[in-house]
Amino acid sequence: MSEQYDLIIIGGGPGGYVAALRAAQLDQKVAVIEKRESLGGTCLNEGCIPSKALLDSSEYFALARDSFGRHGIKIDAPELDLAKMQKRKQEIVKKLTRGIASLFKKNGIDWVNGTGRLGEDSDNGMQVVVETKDGEQTLEGETVLLATGSVAVELPHLGFDEAKIGHARDALEYQEVPEHLLVVGGGYIGLELGSVWLRLGAKVTVVEMLDEILPNTDQELAVELRKSLEKQGMTILTGTKVTGFDKQKSGLSVKVEGERDEPIACDRVLVAVGRKPCVEGLNLDEAGIDRNKQGQIEVDENYATSKAGVYAIGDLIHGPMLAHKAMDEGVVFVERLAGRESLVDYGLIPGVIYTMPEVASVGATEEELKENDIDYETGKFPFMANGRAKCMDETEGMVKILADPASGHLLGVHILGPKASELIAEAAAVMAFGGSIEDVELIMHPHPTLNEAFKEAALATMGRALHA
Ligand code: NAD
Numbered sequence: 001m002s003e004q005y006d007l008i009i010i011g012g013g014p015g016g017y018v019a020a021l022r023a024a025q026l027d028q029k030v031a032v033i034e035k036r037e038s039l040g041g042t043c044l045n046e047g048c049i050p051s052k053a054l055l056d057s058s059e060y061f062a063l064a065r066d067s068f069g070r071h072g073i074k075i076d077a078p079e080l081d082l083a084k085m086q087k088r089k090q091e092i093v094k095k096l097t098r099g100i101a102s103l104f105k106k107n108g109i110d111w112v113n114g115t116g117r118l119g120e121d122s123d124n125g126m127q128v129v130v131e132t133k134d135g136e137q138t139l140e141g142e143t144v145l146l147a148t149g150s151v152a153v154e155l156p157h158l159g160f161d162e163a164k165i166g167h168a169r170d171a172l173e174y175q176e177v178p179e180h181l182l183v184v185g186g187g188y189i190g191l192e193l194g195s196v197w198l199r200l201g202a203k204v205t206v207v208e209m210l211d212e213i214l215p216n217t218d219q220e221l222a223v224e225l226r227k228s229l230e231k232q233g234m235t236i237l238t239g240t241k242v243t244g245f246d247k248q249k250s251g252l253s254v255k256v257e258g259e260r261d262e263p264i265a266c267d268r269v270l271v272a273v274g275r276k277p278c279v280e281g282l283n284l285d286e287a288g289i290d291r292n293k294q295g296q297i298e299v300d301e302n303y304a305t306s307k308a309g310v311y312a313i314g315d316l317i318h319g320p321m322l323a324h325k326a327m328d329e330g331v332v333f334v335e336r337l338a339g340r341e342s343l344v345d346y347g348l349i350p351g352v353i354y355t356m357p358e359v360a361s362v363g364a365t366e367e368e369l370k371e372n373d374i375d376y377e378t379g380k381f382p383f384m385a386n387g388r389a390k391c392m393d394e395t396e397g398m399v400k401i402l403a404d405p406a407s408g409h410l411l412g413v414h415i416l417g418p419k420a421s422e423l424i425a426e427a428a429a430v431m432a433f434g435g436s437i438e439d440v441e442l443i444m445h446p447h448p449t450l451n452e453a454f455k456e457a458a459l460a461t462m463g464r465a466l467h468a
Contacts, residue, residue, distance in 0.1 A: 014330075031110040209241050252265070
């Protein structure tokens with residue numbers, strides 16, 4: 001007889017493992033099926049965490065090389081030990097993924113190491129078949145949650161070849177700094193990993209099909225970030241498409257069309273043109289699970305698919321492909337299953353691009369407000385006028401607040417600047433509590449801090465910024 005669970009989760013990434021932990025807290029008997037040798041999914045193994053490790057290391061390298069002098073610190077030109085940098089990154093990944101495995105143990109969650117697919121209906125729910133290295137195993141779950149995440153989109157005329165043309169996973173593993181890295185796609189991955197290798201000494205060219213990088217980000221900030229990255233030495237070609245490539249003796253010659261028409265000679269290509277739901281081999285069609293035109297699984301407000309007892313969250317369904325969105329959906333799914341009225345606020349999903357300076361946003365962009373004919377007033381405050389940013393010597397960027405003119409409620413907050421990734425949490429908190437610019441004004445901010453720029457931007461919407 002197959003083992004019986006309350007909840008079987010296919011996929012042990014941020015969505016799946018967090019759902020498992022919350023379900024265990026609610027006394028569910030849970031199994032997680034994960035094919036990787038470690039838990040944590042793309043985020044921990046080959047995405048958010050390793051990329052942030054390299055972003056932090058390469059930022060220190062660039063600061064030591066380019067900025068220490070300005071602080072009155074004299075050092076010889078720093079030397080790169082890439083093997084050590086890569087090893088450090090790997091250690092962080094190992095510690096964090098093992099941490100999840102031990103949390104599973106502590107919470108009595110079974111991890112089945114193998115590839116899962118939906119099986120037959122059973123008396124108590126549904127069967128899930130797992131291909132493990134020791135053969136097939138069948139589990140039975142009253143409820144099944146699909147949380148298999150997403151995979152990189154491949155371009156037909158620039159297929160992944162593991163040697164020269166790859167996606168994020170490959171660009172995190174380079175053992176030598178490329179001479180010339182061509183990045184296709186000016187989105188999250190392209191700009192973050194492009195920044196890593198630029199800081200470590202590569203020539204980096206980003207080719208973006210649209211007229212500006214970061215198409216879904218507030219465009220005023222996207223323009224400012226592009227200028228900053230160009231100042232750092234990145235070449236960014238917008239309105240440009242890759243049409244093919246030729247193999248050369250020592251690299252590739254990539255054909256482009258748009259802002260530039262001559263082929264680009266490079267030794268590495270990173271394709272970062274988006275990701276798509278990872279549904280291959282799950283048996284969705286056989287199980288009668290509906291998908292939309294984008295290939296996402298259709299779910300209702302409880303994350304239920306068209307097949308009774310089967311649910312889906314994270315990159316498999318609508319919304320931005322972000323780890324924190326998947327995590328919150330995992331918790332909310334489990335709590336709703338338990339009869340609680342939990343909710344994900346899809347209007348308040350923060351987004352961060354970990355470039356230097358960072359970009360962080362929550363709520364509507366100016367473009368979205370215009371498109372939907374929503375009235376707004378704008379308040380901006382530059383980090384140039386912020387004391388802490390001056391001390392840090394990181395004065396690029398601004399805080400931009402979009403607020404409702406009648407009520408003062410915050411509609412969107414967009415930050416380009418130092419530690420924007422941390423600063424955005426205050427904006428998200430104010431917005432989650434339905435706060436207004438007057439509420440922000442009433443909050444005493446410690447001085448000198450970067451957060452003061454948020455309060456000043458709120459004051460600026462009323463024409464009352466004190467330091468600008
Ligand atoms: P993305 O959607 O962020 O950016 C893709 C970019 O490629 C877009 O600007 C798009 O216009 C462009 N593009 C598409 N086709 C193209 C073509 N043929 N030629 C040139 N440009 C083209 O996707 P991504 O950077 O691949 O990231 C994938 C997902 O991973 C994103 O959805 C993102 O949410 C997530 N991610 C998040 C973070 C973070 O939170 N910091 C970091 C990395 C990835």
